Amino acid sequence: MIAQKETAPTGRSGQSPQETFVLNLGPQHPAAHGVLRVLMTMDGEWITRAEPVIGYIHRMHEKMGENRTWAQFLPNTSRIDYLSAMHYTHAFVGAVERAAKIEVPPRAEYVRVITSELNRISSHLVWWGALLLDLGGFTPILYAFEDREKILDLLEGLCGARLTYCYYRFGGLCNDVDDAFLNGTRKFVQEMRPRLGMYRALVTDNIILRKRLTGTGQISAEMCRKYGATGPVIRGAGVAYDVRTIEPYSVYPQFDFKIPVYPECDSMARYLVRMDEMEQSLRIIEQALDRLPAGPFMGKVPRVLKLPPGDYCYAVEAARGRFMVRIVSDGKDTPYRLKLRTPSFSNLSLYEEASRGMILPDALAMLGSLDLVIPDIDR
Amino acid sequence: MSASLDRIAERFTQLLGQTAVPTRPPMPVSVATPAPAASAASPTPSPPGPIQRTDHALKGYDLNVAVSSRQVVLVAEILDQEGFALDAITGVDWLAQGEMEIVYDYFHPTASLRVVVRARVPRAEPDLPTISSVFPGANWHERETHDFFGIRFQGHPNLAPFLLPEDADFHPLRKDYQP
Numbered sequence A: 001m002i003a004q005k006e007t008a009p010t011g012r013s014g015q016s017p018q019e020t021f022v023l024n025l026g027p028q029h030p031a032a033h034g035v036l037r038v039l040m041t042m043d044g045e046w047i048t049r050a051e052p053v054i055g056y057i058h059r060m061h062e063k064m065g066e067n068r069t070w071a072q073f074l075p076n077t078s079r080i081d082y083l084s085a086m087h088y089t090h091a092f093v094g095a096v097e098r099a100a101k102i103e104v105p106p107r108a109e110y111v112r113v114i115t116s117e118l119n120r121i122s123s124h125l126v127w128w129g130a131l132l133l134d135l136g137g138f139t140p141i142l143y144a145f146e147d148r149e150k151i152l153d154l155l156e157g158l159c160g161a162r163l164t165y166c167y168y169r170f171g172g173l174c175n176d177v178d179d180a181f182l183n184g185t186r187k188f189v190q191e192m193r194p195r196l197g198m199y200r201a202l203v204t205d206n207i208i209l210r211k212r213l214t215g216t217g218q219i220s221a222e223m224c225r226k227y228g229a230t231g232p233v234i235r236g237a238g239v240a241y242d243v244r245t246i247e248p249y250s251v252y253p254q255f256d257f258k259i260p261v262y263p264e265c266d267s268m269a270r271y272l273v274r275m276d277e278m279e280q281s282l283r284i285i286e287q288a289l290d291r292l293p294a295g296p297f298m299g300k301v302p303r304v305l306k307l308p309p310g311d312y313c314y315a316v317e318a319a320r321g322r323f324m325v326r327i328v329s330d331g332k333d334t335p336y337r338l339k340l341r342t343p344s345f346s347n348l349s350l351y352e353e354a355s356r357g358m359i360l361p362d363a364l365a366m367l368g369s370l371d372l373v374i375p376d377i378d379r
Numbered sequence B: 001m002s003a004s005l006d007r008i009a010e011r012f013t014q015l016l017g018q019t020a021v022p023t024r025p026p027m028p029v030s031v032a033t034p035a036p037a038a039s040a041a042s043p044t045p046s047p048p049g050p051i052q053r054t055d056h057a058l059k060g061y062d063l064n065v066a067v068s069s070r071q072v073v074l075v076a077e078i079l080d081q082e083g084f085a086l087d088a089i090t091g092v093d094w095l096a097q098g099e100m101e102i103v104y105d106y107f108h109p110t111a112s113l114r115v116v117v118r119a120r121v122p123r124a125e126p127d128l129p130t131i132s133s134v135f136p137g138a139n140w141h142e143r144e145t146h147d148f149f150g151i152r153f154q155g156h157p158n159l160a161p162f163l164l165p166e167d168a169d170f171h172p173l174r175k176d177y178q179p
Helices: A061-066 A071-077 A085-100 A106-134 A139-159 A179-204 A207-213 A221-227 A267-290 A343-349 A360-369 A374-378 B002-020 B036-040 B069-081 B138-149
Strands: A002-007 A019-025 A037-043 A046-053 A310-318 A321-329 A337-341 B051-053 B063-067 B085-094 B099-107 B114-122 B127-129 B152-154
Touching (some): A046 A360, A085 A106, A085 A310, A085 A321, A106 A179, A139 A179, A179 A267, A221 B085, A310 B099, A321 B085, B063 B069, B069 B127, B085 B138, B114 B127, B138 B152
Antiparallel strands (some): A002 A019, A019 A037, B051 B063
């Protein structure tokens, strides 16, 4: 952090000089979770303006998309939000399947749901550990990564990758699930439940954490709407907006699960939403494992894929909120235009307004409660 | 839910019907703004008719509205009153037709409704008003669209490079861009 003094000549009254200074947070700072930079104009310990400066890890995935075939873009989808790779691949294959009218066998859709929900839990575990690191608690991330490791091992067994899975294909999956994965996932679900109970006892109900997060970092439902914030941010503001139920996709309508909603609008509400979501994801996984249909894991897909001209959208509920792919095809085998609407971008865009007048430590806790992935913002 | 879609479609019909008539005779300023016909009768990708219901299962949205560049703010105000949230703003460069398309995506936080609003501007003069006064979230999306396509959003508070380097003077998603 580099502080730079900026002295305004005189205050409005003309008597006392008004002194603010600019605090440059990042782009290399532990609380910035990657290369996020925030230019903060401070009045003592209070923030008068916090302007996020982004683009440090901009790779222009959208341009890359225009220079390769539909299938060749698949690996990119795991690298936008690297903690939520399954969901992003799901949105892209969903958009292409919608445009080309490719039918996906039920078994593939069930496996997509299982792996997506596993990915949601692993993503939330990273957030949980990182947020508590920001708040000064070192131990929880060690527990979180122990559980996350089990998920990564399971998914590695399926597709060979621990983070950038690229497991879905147009019309299905690249591999069928085997017994090792199915049994391992069942075992994980059973082991994870008591772990969540332990997290609640150790951290969530801890008075220090409660005092730190409750009542600070207010983000109202109206602000979410105006900025397009989604995911746990809007659900922590009392709105049950979840793409899985509002714009249902895949086989999600067949499962019984709740959308956790907390109306308090503070950092604690967003925290609790994510903690409850992990439990709901376990429920979905369990149901999907029980009802996993037999059959093929790939549908019929033409060898050379050309999409009919027009534009098509497909949205999914990623770990951070609404992720939408908008593709524009001109009938060729490469996209004419590929737009990636990422949740972190919209969730961060409200930060300047939401952080005004907060003290710095609370604003950093709020930043942690937004669960940002910087490559997801910069694309 | 479908009643709500009906209402929005009706409000758009009123808007597009009303504004199309009085804007023609007075129009004192703005040479830059294109003729409304340019967006209404757009070629191939968007089929004719300014307001279209679409099948969500086939397209991923429920309502497709083509407006002139001057109407984007009015449309944003209607959607704001109806409780919509801003999803994204982006551009599409139709090089062959000499036009830039600006696409506004909206979603509804409590109803399964997706609305897409499109406006077209000439490539040579890609100007249209900002909607950031209606949806503050549009600020970043418009800045990004300016980065990638060079579309100038009139009245935008700050169109400086955003995702691109701070000295960038190029627009990489234009179809004639050469690195």
